[in-house]
Amino acid sequence: MRKCMGLYGYARYKVPQAEWKLLVKEGDIVLDNKGAPDPEVIDRMAIFASGPTPAGERLDP
Numbered sequence: 493m494r495k496c497m498g499l500y501g502y503a504r505y506k507v508p509q510a511e512w513k514l515l516v517k518e519g520d521i522v523l524d525n526k527g528a529p530d531p532e533v534i535d536r537m538a539i540f541a542s543g544p545t546p547a548g549e550r551l552d553p
Contacts, residue, residue: 506548
């Protein structure tokens, strides 16, 4: 996901653990326990990525 988002000019920011856990589920960021894409997580990540700039520090690409 980092490589994909970087290609589109998105920057990475440090996100507090509690906030991150609201976005993703346990295990893989985008895949459910059966290895299939989890549409709920993908939707939340897309909304987060296209929203306002996070308050955390900007990370290297």
